[in-house]
Amino acid sequence: MSAPAGTPGAAAPHDGVTALDPLLDGLDAQPPAVRSAFALVHRLLHEGVADVVLAPGSRSAPLAYALAAASDLGHLTLHVRVDERAAGFLALGLSRGAGPVVRGGVALPRPVAVVTTSGTAVANLHPAVLEAHHTGVPLVLLTADRPHELRGAGANQTTHQAGIFGAAVRFAADVPAPDGRPGEVRDLLAVATRALAEAVGARSGHPGPVHLDLAYREPLVPVAATGPGTPVAAVPDPLGVRSAVVLPAAAPPVPSDAERGDGAVALGAPVAPVAVPVPGGRTVVVAGDGAGRVARDLAEARGWPLLAEPSSGAAGGPNLVVAHALVLGVDELVDGAEHVVVLGRPTLSRPVQRLLGRPDVEVSVVAPGAGPWPDAARNASTVLTAVPARWLDPRPGTPEPSELAPGPTPGRTTDPRWLARWRAASAAAAEVVAVATDGSLADGPSVARAVVDACGPDDLLVVGSSNPVRDLALVLGLDADAPRVLANRGLAGIDGTVSTALGAAVATARPHRRTRALLGDLTFLHDAGGLLRGPHEPHVDLQLVVVNDDGGSIFAGLEPGGLGATSAAAGRTFERVFATPHGANLAQLCAGYGVDHQLVQDVPSLRHALAAPSHGVQVLEVRVSRAERREAGLRVGERVRDAVREAVVVGR
Structure with a gap:
């Protein structure tokens, strides 16, 4: 250094x-x-x-x-x-x-x-x-x-x-x-x-x-x-005082015995930037946390569908698959996948992990640097430190879906019908999710959609773990490209989110740029101490949107929620040891810290509050019901899968 x-x-x-x-x-x-x-x-x-x-x-x-x-x-x-x-x-x-x-x-x-x-x-x-x-x-x-x-x-x-x-x-x-x-x-x-x-x-x-x-x-x-x-x-x-000069390296050296005959690096050998053939056939790009814009560029250059998490930095563009965690529930669509290219660290979706673990799917992982590469499914076949430049060369004349010929086009590495099917699936899913999050009900996904809509392309959105990041993943791509999204996905904990958002807001403070955070009530309460700031500390402008369902509704959509629905006794157990209602008064808590608090009654009121100017730290609390969280999620999932099947199976 x-x-x-x-x-x-x-x-x-x-x-x-x-x-x-x-x-x-x-x-x-x-x-x-x-x-x-x-x-x-x-x-x-x-x-x-x-x-x-x-x-x-x-x-x-x-x-x-x-x-x-x-x-x-x-x-x-x-x-x-x-x-x-x-x-x-x-x-x-x-x-x-x-x-x-x-x-x-x-x-x-x-x-x-x-x-x-x-x-x-x-x-x-x-x-x-x-x-x-x-x-x-x-x-x-x-x-x-x-x-x-x-x-x-x-x-x-x-x-x-x-x-x-x-x-x-x-x-x-x-x-x-x-x-x-x-x-x-x-x-x-x-x-x-x-x-x-x-x-x-x-x-x-x-x-x-x-x-x-x-x-x-x-x-x-x-x-x-x-x-x-x-x-x-x-x-x-x-x-x-003399000290060492440490010059940054663009990439680690390539060991002489690390390369295979095709120029790729065998799994288990030191990884390095190499020239590898562009994957052919039916390929999907998975962009996990921290993947970066290159994941979107790759998908668009090669004509591949893009499954992007909110904090990937790649969630946008024509190839983004809306609500991909639900779309992956349609076997008739997923069964055609032959190759997956993974960038970043996927953490949100079990369906994505199932796709990455399929024995009939070849998985290439792009993992820069000397850190461990993400391969929770233990199925990666090739590991690269960067996307090869030739993979990013756009294929000339990629047509829109309406112009696609009935068969493969000579010279292309991907059958254009593959992308067309995923785009059709995405459009079908988007239509269902858009209706479910139109703001007529105050629920987590509708709040997430309102927050995304309020953010400009230069704004920063910090999103908490558990339901908020999954709600965000559901609605991204419905209306516009996502703002820059940060999330603590290293361990996906709820701790420290308020403080992380405050730090990010200080670091990104610019005129005409706003920083917001979307988080649940338990995440907010877990780091309420982060609101404590002395009078001599740097000024910060930050809107914290707290979705308050009085407990941990994330468990409603997991196995404990299913067991809790089987009987009254199981429901009482679920409520105490998983849902953990707290009854905390967020307005009084904020008053104690000298932080502005607004209780927002519905989604239209939330949109109005998000559009209004704010100064300093402001908490917008939106109270939602936890009772219907599991059932509502199951209904939306089933409607998405039915719509996707209609679009890509019946309609093909």
């Missing part, structure tokens, strides 16, 4: 190197912990870290003073949160919302640092760390710790922090407490450089969280107040 000026691929220092020097003026008079913390923050800035989330504590005081000084000088944006779990997810949202930065011609994700004190504060980061691990988000975890002589001795707020995140981090180091010895700043900065390179995946193409456990001995505070114009130190300038 760190590189001298003029080095190809080097990261430009934030605001210029000389602008950072006030952080280091007069440091030689400070305690070793303070000197070390200021040097570390200086290096973070030089490596391009522009946002840091701080949870207050005593042992982390040296870092807090250094961050406050950097913030006062305008070198970074400091976010303070009292809840470490919320702090971790805020950092995750800040990184994901900001989008990549291009270095050396390679797009790398933006690292965001999180600072905590010792003890349970560190453990509370674990949910966000796991999410970042599975979604490739570069969180830099800076956890303060007691020095080694206090560990295992019963010292207050001391536990085994080193290695606490296990395999969920790309890099971890137990950094000893500074004591003023020669060379300790050099050693610290070398570790920091290595950690930041691993965080952004500069060498591996596999970004993710990293952990520096930083031991500090007293004294933990500067000998004089710090701030602009007040000298605080004079350790040797860290920029004068």
